Amino acid sequence: MPISGVVITCRPEASRELCRQLDQPGVVEVTHTLEDGSLVAVIESSSVDDEVSVVKSIMATAGVLDVRIAYHNFEDIADRA
Amino acid sequence: MALSRRDFLKASAAAAALAAATGGRLGVDDAEAAEGGLKWGKAPCRFCGTGCGVLVGVKDGKIVATKGDPAAPVNKGLNCIKGYFLSKVLSGKDRLTKPLIRKGNRMVEASWDEAMSLIASKFKESIAKHGPDSVAIFGSGQWTVFEGYAAAKLFKGGIGTNNIEPNARFCMASAVTGFMSTFNSDEPMGCYDDLDLGDTYFLWGANMAECHPVLFSRLIDNRLKNQKVKIIDFGTRHTRTSQMADMYIRFNPQTDLALLNGIAHIIVRDKLYDESFIRKHVVFKKGKTNIGYGLEDKFKFADDPKPMSFDEYREFLAPYTPEYVSRLSGVPVNTIEEVARLYADKKRKVNSLWTMGFNQHVRGTWVNNLVYNVHLLTGKICKPGENPMSLTGQPSACGTAREVGTFTHRLPADMVVTNEEHRKKAAEIWGVPVEKIPAKPTYHATEMFRALDRGDIKVLWVQVTNPFQSAPNLSRYRKGARKGGGRFIIVSDIYPTRSTELADVILPSASWVEKEGFFGNAERRGQQWFKMVDPPGEARNDLWQTIELAKRLGYGNLFPYRYVEKEIFEEYRKFTVGGKDLAPYEAYTRARGLRWPYVNGKETLWRYAEGYDPYVKAGEGVKFYKNKPTDGRAVIWARPYEPAAEVPDKQYPFWLCTGRVLEQWHTGTMTGRVPELKRAYGTAVCEMHPDDAKRLGIKQGGKVKLTSRRGSIVLTADLRGRGKAERGNVFVAFFDENKLINELCIDAYCPISGEPDYKKCAVKVEKA
Secondary structure, three states, rough: OOOOEEEEEEEEHHHHHHHHHHOOOEEEEEEEEEOOOOOEEEEEOOHHHHHHHHHHHHHOOEEEEEEEEEEEEOHOOOOOO | OOOOHHHHHHHHHHHEEEHHHOOOOOOOOHHHEEEEEEEEEEEEOOOOOOOOOOOOOOOEOOOEEEEEEOOOOOOOOOOOHHHHHHHHHHOOOOOOOOOOOEEEEEEEEEHHHHHHHHHHHHHHHHHHHHHHHHHHEEEOOOOOOOHHHHHHHHHHHOOOOOOEEHHHHHHHHHHHHHHHHHOOHHHHOOOOOOOHHEEEEEEEEEOOHOOOHHHHHHHHHHHOOOOOOOEEEEEEEEHHHHHHHOOOEEEOOOOOOHHHHHHHHHHHHHHOOOOHHHHHHHEEEOOOOOOOOOOOOOOOOOOOOOEOHHHHHHHHHHHOOOHHHHHHHOOOOOHOOOOOHHHHHHOOOOEEEEEHHHHOOOOOHHHHHHHHHHHHHHOOOEEEEEEEEEEEOOOOOOHHHHHHHHHOEHHHHOOOOOOOHHHHHHHHHOOOOOOHHHOOOOOOOOHHHHHHHHHHOOOEEOOOOHHHOOOOHHHHHHHHHHHHHHEEEEEEEEOOOHHHHOOOOEEOOOOOOOOOEEEEEEOOOEEEEEEOOOOOOOOHHHHHHHHHHHHHHEEEEEOOOHHHHHHHHHHHHHHHOOOOOOOHHHHHHOOOOOEEEOOOOOOOOOOOOOOOOOOOOOOOOOOOOHHHOOOEEEEEEEEOOOOOOOOOOOOEEEEEEEOOOOOOOOOOOOHOOOHHHHHHHHOOEEOOHHHHHHHHOOOOOEEEEEEOOOOOEEEEEEEOOOOOOOOOOEEEEOOOOOOOOHHOOOOOOOOOOOOOOOEEEEEEEEEO
C-alpha cells in the first residue's frame, strides 16, 4: 500500500475547519497544522490510483490553494508501480 | 512498543512533509540512514522545465520511493502531483526493449548490430548520393546535455551539415531570439528567487498553476506572507491560474503586442519611466515591419535593425492610446491605465512571467522584445525580485537545446555558424577542420519537416521527442514521412508513439535515472545525476546510440572518451569559459544544481547586476556587457501590432488555441502510460464557452466537430471544466495521441525565431 506525505496550502482562515474536514482515519491523517495555516498530512491507500484521487479531491476542496508531495513510498507494489 | 514497517513509513512521510513545510533539512545521507535498505540518489524531475529536485529511493534494483529533495533550492522538498508518477513513467507495459526494423508493414525485432548497420548504411548512401544536407537529426529539450552535445558535434563537426534541430524550436525559439535581439545573450537575468522576493507578478499567456505548479506555489506562498503581493493574469482563456490570481485580464488573441505598446505608451506619456536607467543602459531600435508568416516553403527573412532616438520611439508609441488598444484587445481603458501604473509604481517590485502564449506566436520575438521594453523603461530589471522571466516547458530546453546549441544556426554557448570566429573556435575544440562546419544554417524545425516532405531530406533520426504528433499542420508532415522515394526514418524512444509508427527503425532508449544525465533549467541552473537503475531489456541511452553511429560513419575519433559523460561535459565547458562559465563536472555531482556563470566557486543569481554578476565591475550598477555592439546597453525595440496569420471569419468563426493540462505532459507518451492519469484526464476535450455552445445546440459532454482549413476532428464538448474558454474561442490540449489536434493547426511561424503559432488559427465549430 503506497504512503505519501503531503503539504496542503490553505487560506489561513480556512485552516482549522479544513483540518477537521480532511481528516479521514486510514486515508488522510492530518499530522500537523503550521503557523501559516498549512497542513501536513499522510495519505494511505491501496493503490497510487486511489492516492491521486484523494489528492485531487483535497485540491478541489474550498479553501485549499495547493497540495504538494514531499514523500512517496510504494515499495510493496514496486513491481506494479 | 516496536514500530511496524508501515508505521515507520508513515512517520517518515510525515517527517519529510513537515521538514519541507518548515524549511528543515534532510539530506541524502540522513535519508539513507533513516530508511535502511533504500539507496537514495538525487536527480532533477523528468518532466517540465522547472527543474525540481527529487530524491529517488532504490531497493533491489527497483525504484520504490521518491521524495521532494529538501536540499533542492527550486522546490524545497515538495513536488507537484506529477511527482507521484516519476517512476511509473519508466515502467509502462509497452516499454520498448529491443530494436525494431520495418519489414513491409511489420516491425521485426533485430539486434543492435543489425539496426545500427542498417542506419549507418542509409546515412552513407544518402550522403554519397545527395550530400550531407540530405540527412538530419531532430532532438529535444529532453536530451541530456551530453546527448545534445554529441549530436551537434557529430552532425556539424563530423558529417558536415547543420541539419540538427530540437523540438525546442516549437516552444522556446522566440524566447531565444527575444533575448538575443534585446541583450545579445540567451537566458534570463533573473532566477526563481524573484518569485519569493517580488510583490507584483504579471503572467502573460502562462497557466502556471497547471504547467509550472511548483513555481506557482512559490508565488502563492509569497502572497500568503505578504499582503502587498498581486498576481495579474493576462490570458485568452480562464484557467486555474486565473482563478487564483488577484486580477484576470482577458484579451483578444494576438493583441498582447498592442497591450504592451499601450502600457509603454502610458509610461512614456506620463513620464513614469526611469530616465537615468534609460540614459545609461538602453538604446532604441526599429526593424522591418509586415514581415510575413512563413507559410511558403523555403521562406526566408532577415531583419534590418536601424537605430532610433527616444523621441522617435515616443512617436512610434503615439498611436497606441489606451482607447485604440482597448478597441483591439477588448481590455477596458481604465484597466490598461491601472496595469501601466502597476508596472511603473516605484514602490513595487515587478516581474513578468510567460510561456507559450508569447513564444508560440507569429510575432513571438516581437512580443518578447515588448515585455523587455516595459522593464527597461521602468528600470525594473536585474534586481532581486524585479525581472522579466521566460519559463520553459522541458527539463533541458535551456541547458541542452539553447545552451549547447542544437539548432541549425547555433554552436555551443551563444555562438552561431554564420560567424567565422565562432566556427574556428568550435573546430578547434572539436579537433576538426574549420571548413567542416558549414557557414549557412539549413532548416529550422518546420522547414526540416517540409524538406522531408519535398524529399530534400532523405534520412531523419528523431531522438527523445514525438514530432509526428507535435508538429503543426501535422497531416502534411505525417504523409511526407511515408512518401517513400528513399526516405528513411529512425525514431529512438521509450514507448511506441505516433512517431515510431512512421519509422523504418525504432531504437529502444534508456530514460531519466536509467542513465547518467545533466539538465539545465529555466533559471540557468545545471543539474547532474547518476544512473540508478538499469533500463529494461536491451534499451540503451541515446548518447551511446549517437556515438555508435559516429563510429560506423568513421567519426569515432570525435568521441575518444572513457568516462563519456564527464569528458563530454568538460569538453563542452571549454566553450563556456569567459561567458556562461559552467562549473567543473565534479561540482555538479555534489550540488543541487548551480546557476551559471559560475566563477571563483560561486554561482550567479542575477546577471548583469553589480554585486552578483562577476563580469559587472564596481560602480557599473547594471551592465548588459554581452551587448558589445551597443556598448553594453540593452535594446528597446519599436515593434508594432500586426495581426495573426489566420483570423476568424464567416467560414471559420472561432479561434483555436492548443496547450497542456496538469495531468498530461506534452504528447502524453510518458504520462499516457500511467493508468491513473489516463483515467483523470485521458482524452482531449474541446473547451468552449457555454453561450457559444447553446447557440450551436451543443451540450456538456456532447460531440463537437472542429474544422480548420487543414483538417477536422470530433471531440467531446466541455463547458464547465477547469479551463474555461472565452466567447469565440475553443481550447484543446495536444497530449492525446488518438485526437491529433495539431492536424488543424496552421504552420505559420515567427519569421525571426521560426517558432510556429499553436495558439491561434481559425476553426468552424459544429454539433457532431
